[in-house]
Amino acid sequence: MICKLCQKDKELSKSHIIPKAFFMHLYSERNDKPLMMIGENRFPKRRPIGSYEKLLCKDCEQKLGVYDNYAQDLLLKKSLDFFPNTDLAYIIPHFDYFVLKSFFISLLWRASITKLEEFKLIDAGPYEFRLRDLIISDSVGGKDEFSIFITKFDSKNEKNKYISEKSILFPAKQRIDNALNYSVFYLSSGYKVYIKVDKRNTDELFIKLILKDAMPMVILRMDNFEDSPEYRILLNIAKNNRELGHFFKSGQPVGNSP
Numbered sequence: 001m002i003c004k005l006c007q008k009d010k011e012l013s014k015s016h017i018i019p020k021a022f023f024m025h026l027y028s029e030r031n032d033k034p035l036m037m038i039g040e041n042r043f044p045k046r047r048p049i050g051s052y053e054k055l056l057c058k059d060c061e062q063k064l065g066v067y068d069n070y071a072q073d074l075l076l077k078k079s080l081d082f083f084p085n086t087d088l089a090y091i092i093p094h095f096d097y098f099v100l101k102s103f104f105i106s107l108l109w110r111a112s113i114t115k116l117e118e119f120k121l122i123d124a125g126p127y128e129f130r131l132r133d134l135i136i137s138d139s140v141g142g143k144d145e146f147s148i149f150i151t152k153f154d155s156k157n158e159k160n161k162y163i164s165e166k167s168i169l170f171p172a173k174q175r176i177d178n179a180l181n182y183s184v185f186y187l188s189s190g191y192k193v194y195i196k197v198d199k200r201n202t203d204e205l206f207i208k209l210i211l212k213d214a215m216p217m218v219i220l221r222m223d224n225f226e227d228s229p230e231y232r233i234l235l236n237i238a239k240n241n242r243e244l245g246h247f248f249k250s251g252q253p254v255g256n257s258p
């Protein structure tokens with residue numbers, strides 16, 4: 001089988017599209033059953049061990065694994081500090097720009113090349129080759145190329161906060177910032193990550209937010225999860241889905257239905 005990254009004929013391993021770690025937090029302590037991936041007008045997809053496909057050889061898998069592990073350690077393992085004098089943003093004073101951006105570039109690339117249904121809205125199109133080139137050449141491209149900004153849902157309501165942290169929605173496309181094209185990824189702990197898939201430059205308003213080399217990382221805190229379109233999507237799906245309905249009522253993890 002041909003590895004999608006190095007394009008050598010090698011045995012392929014099971015590659016996670018979104019690293020398992022970003023699903024792990026969705027597991028219930030009781031029965032090890034994760035939440036489903038859900039999205040508007042689509043059937044929920046149960047992914048007991050995340051979404052994976054045979055895409056990469058062991059060497060390439062290991063290379064991306066380094067990026068995956070770094071992103072996981074940085075974003076999931078520590079509690080975040082508020083930005084000075086505001087609770088509308090978090091700050092991570094020091095991070096490895098190259099490794100973190102490599103993670104998001106490889107995430108976008110994996111989601112774009114996979115045939116799995118839950119990633120069907122992610123299609124980098126002509127940018128797919130560029131993404132692969134960047135990964136192979138250990139580069140993260142120009143400053144405003146595939147620029148990334150990160151937001152995080154939160155809520156004053158404990159139950160809604162819990163739901164925001166445990167829900168994982170299908171990745172999507174969004175047009176913001178003068179209608180630039182972004183791919184949007186939802187990761188556990190309430191993260192919503194925007195990656196620009198557009199040649200045009202980021203608007204000045206957003207420039208402050210994008211990940212930059214040798215600068216602190218700013219994570220926008222969206223503290224009214226219940227006012228977000230994502231919450232409405234969850235609520236609508238919960239109405240028609242027994243397991244999610246239960247989750248919404250109780251705020252408890254979803255178990256496996258018989």
Ligand SMILES: [Zn+2]
Nearest residue numbers: 003006057060
């Ligand atoms: Zn390979």
